[in-house]
Amino acid sequence: MTRGSCLCGGVRFEVSGPFTLFGFDHCSRCRKASGSAFATEILCKTADFRWMAGESLIRTYEAPVRDTPPGYRRIFCSGCGSPVPFVDGDTVNIPAGSLDDDPSIRPQGHIFVAYKAPWFEITDGLPQFPRKPE
Ligand SMILES: [Zn+2]
DSSP states (O other), X not given: OEEEEOSSSOSEEEEOSOXXXXXXXXXXXXXXXXXXXXXXXXXXXXXGEEEEEOGGGEEEEEEOOSSSSSOEEEEEEXXXXXXXXXXXXXXXXXXXXXXXXXXSOOOOEEEOGXXXXXXXXOOSOSOBOSSOOO
């Protein structure tokens, strides 16, 4: 069991199964939304995910569609503004920084590297993808 929560603790969740993917997203929207060089995204199956508290605190910001749908969504706690997990069909996209326990899985790569911040240098040996890998 892996637990997670937002900064104020109002939103809490648990993941009972294994994580399926862990990566760093350098796209410009993820940089804006996270306020950092990249967003850390860790994925699990929706069947393995459970909200423990604070679902009513969750708000969604829908950014305009750029080229083709889907647009970009920022899911956050209305109490503290922290990013919180996003349930998208059979997958849940979790901001890795919201986890309270070690997810065991380790980062697997960098995506949207073509859009990364010029002031950030990737120095690990993980695979880098210009956009999103197929
Ligand atoms: Zn909160």
